[in-house]
Amino acid sequence: xxxxxxxxxxxxxxxxxxxxxxxxxxxxxxxxxxxxxxxxxxxxxxxxxxxxxxxxxxxxxxxxxxxxxxxxxxxxxxxxxxxxxxxxxxxxxxxxxxxxxxxxxxxxxxxxxxxxxxxxxxxxxxxxxxxxxxxxxxxxxxxxxxxxxxxxxxxxxxxxxxxxxxxxxxxxxxxxxxxxxxxxxxxxxxxxxxxxxxxxxxxxxxxxxxxxxxxxxxxxxxxxxxxxxxxxxxxxxxxxxxxxxxxxxxxxxxxxxxxxxxxxxxxxxxxxxxxxxxxxxxxx
Amino acid sequence: xxxxxxxxxxxxxxxxxxxxxxxxxxxxxxxxxxxxxxxxxxxxxxxxxxxxxxxxxxxxxxxxxxxxxxxxxxxxxxxxxxxxxxxxxxxxxxxxxxxxxxxxxxxxxxxxxxxxxxxxxxxxxxxxxxxxxxxxxxxxxxxxxxxxxxxxxxxxxxxxxxxxxxxxxxxxxxxxxxxxxxxxxxxxxxxxxxxxxxxxxxxxxxxxxxxxxxxxxxxxxxxxxxxxxxxxxxxxxxxxxxxxxxxxxxxxxxxxxxxxxxxxxxxxxxxxxxxxxxxxxxxx
Numbered sequence: 001x002x003x004x005x006x007x008x009x010x011x012x013x014x015x016x017x018x019x020x021x022x023x024x025x026x027x028x029x030x031x032x033x034x035x036x037x038x039x040x041x042x043x044x045x046x047x048x049x050x051x052x053x054x055x056x057x058x059x060x061x062x063x064x065x066x067x068x069x070x071x072x073x074x075x076x077x078x079x080x081x082x083x084x085x086x087x088x089x090x091x092x093x094x095x096x097x098x099x100x101x102x103x104x105x106x107x108x109x110x111x112x113x114x115x116x117x118x119x120x121x122x123x124x125x126x127x128x129x130x131x132x133x134x135x136x137x138x139x140x141x142x143x144x145x146x147x148x149x150x151x152x153x154x155x156x157x158x159x160x161x162x163x164x165x166x167x168x169x170x171x172x173x174x175x176x177x178x179x180x181x182x183x184x185x186x187x188x189x190x191x192x193x194x195x196x197x198x199x200x201x202x203x204x205x206x207x208x209x210x211x212x213x214x215x216x217x218x219x220x221x222x223x224x225x226x227x228x229x230x231x232x233x234x235x236x237x238x239x240x241x242x243x244x245x246x247x248x249x250x251x252x253x254x255x256x257x258x259x260x261x262x263x264x265x266x267x268x269x270x271x272x273x274x275x276x277x278x279x280x281x282x283x284x
Numbered sequence: 285x286x287x288x289x290x291x292x293x294x295x296x297x298x299x300x301x302x303x304x305x306x307x308x309x310x311x312x313x314x315x316x317x318x319x320x321x322x323x324x325x326x327x328x329x330x331x332x333x334x335x336x337x338x339x340x341x342x343x344x345x346x347x348x349x350x351x352x353x354x355x356x357x358x359x360x361x362x363x364x365x366x367x368x369x370x371x372x373x374x375x376x377x378x379x380x381x382x383x384x385x386x387x388x389x390x391x392x393x394x395x396x397x398x399x400x401x402x403x404x405x406x407x408x409x410x411x412x413x414x415x416x417x418x419x420x421x422x423x424x425x426x427x428x429x430x431x432x433x434x435x436x437x438x439x440x441x442x443x444x445x446x447x448x449x450x451x452x453x454x455x456x457x458x459x460x461x462x463x464x465x466x467x468x469x470x471x472x473x474x475x476x477x478x479x480x481x482x483x484x485x486x487x488x489x490x491x492x493x494x495x496x497x498x499x500x501x502x503x504x505x506x507x508x509x510x511x512x513x514x515x516x517x518x519x520x521x522x523x524x525x526x527x528x529x530x531x532x533x534x535x536x537x538x539x540x541x542x543x544x545x546x547x548x549x550x551x552x553x554x555x556x557x558x559x560x561x562x563x564x565x566x567x568x
Binding site for chain 1: 317382384424433443458467
């Protein structure tokens with residue numbers, strides 16, 4: 001079933017596709033968002049996305065919309081959708097001029113459905129090519145982990161290249177630790193241990209990252225969260241990227257370094273299948 | 285004359301007060317803005333604000349609207365206004381999902397008039413009380429100096445206090461250098477020399493800061509742009525804050541440190557009068 005454009009966006013529960021020019025989401029990026037895969041009428045990992053949304057709201061001191069309200073609006077948009085992408089945005093709403101937040105903000109709640117993205121099967125079977133971005137991620141413990149609307153670092157990084165053969169770009173902090181890619185988290189396998197960067201100072205704690213850490217632990221793969229210096233990647237046995245839409249993309253190349261698609265990546269790609277919207281048949 | 289609410293906002297030249305929920309200004313803070321004082325029907329310092337807007341657009345690779353177009357729309361809103369505040373926002377507009385910018389962005393151009401702000405006369409005569417914020421400003425040379433829409437650092441900082449007796453909050457980088465206040469630039473006077481922080485890694489290069497540097501040079505006051513460690517403030521002879529709306533606010537207190545309103549501050553406050561919308565009679 002195709003997306004009915006007339007009901008693809010709800011703003012505070014109403015079918016409209018616009019927000020006020022005075023919305024602090026626009027003026028300051030004063031809000032948070034989530035991007036979810038939709039499959040067979042359901043928004044996948046809804047509970048965990050909502051948890052992170054609530055965490056982000058708490059950090060920014062924005063009242064988080066009630067779960068029932070969001071659940072109802074998400075259901076309203078997703079019912080009948082075979083595959084799609086759902087975005088939830090919560091901003092501090094409008095208010096007086098200036099950075100000082102209104103005492104009782106009336107938040108803006110946006111739920112928005114858009115068509116699914118398709119990725120080549122080769123991305124899953126042979127892996128993707130990745131580059132290292134010049135744009136750095138700044139340390140900001142107050143904002144680290146959450147998915148807020150200040151995304152110019154990612155915009156700058158993603159626009160460093162325009163050739164389609166490179167699927168993603170890695171981003172480092174100023175100390176040359178890899179933090180994440182522009183729109184995905186990174187994992188590496190080192191001597192059989194699954195490692196992913198510590199995100200306490202920068203980066204987004206992805207829902208798929210969380211799912212993969214849990215899947216790994218359940219299947220007896222040892223996991224570590226730690227700072228990962230960029231130069232450590234050259235010694236990694238396996239590398240992959242993940243997010244809620246793509247699932248897992250094995251990495252076959254970073255700059256001039258080449259990697260194979262290894263057994264742990266394959267195992268997790270298979271295990272993560274049902275948590276994202278991807279229907280790729282991958283060899284296990 | 286009061287603001288006619290019906291024509292207080294223009295979006296791409298049309299009288300409307302909304303933007304698409306798919307605007308990258310909302311989704312990513314992917315744009316720049318300017319805030320101008322309006323006096324006697326004119327937007328003050330229009331040329332310099334436009335210069336900075338153009339610089340910001342260039343840095344973000346957003347096509348900047350033509351000067352004639354902006355001038356016409358600004359005139360349309362400002363004509364007949366005794367005093368007001370004008371905001372200009374330029375975003376990369378809508379586009380496909382994701383951080384990659386559309387090849388030919390159709391920018392969103394917002395010009396928005398709002399009522400003037402009033403400040404107590406004592407702010408100008410006796411100075412303001414200021415605090416030091418816990419929230420830091422991250423280094424980001426690619427975005428430093430310009431006035432982009434990613435302002436969560438400022439929002440976090442400004443919401444650290446709610447008592448009205450503190451007018452502004454200073455923000456430092458991670459090396460404890462003062463960069464600016466949440467919505468203004470800072471100057472100090474040290475042994476007769478007017479100093480203001482270097483903003484090559486963080487901060488906004490304010491139009492009033494630029495005006496003050498020029499006014500100082502014209503009147504024979506020596507100026508320096510340099511890193512200013514926070515602890516240096518305790519030895520400053522004079523300190524003041526500035527922006528396009530407030531003009532100059534002498535600082536009388538930062539935390540427990542107290543300062544007088546000095547002669548260089550007074551002289552510049554008087555000289556800067558006509559470049560902002562303030563009608564305060566200040567002793568020269």
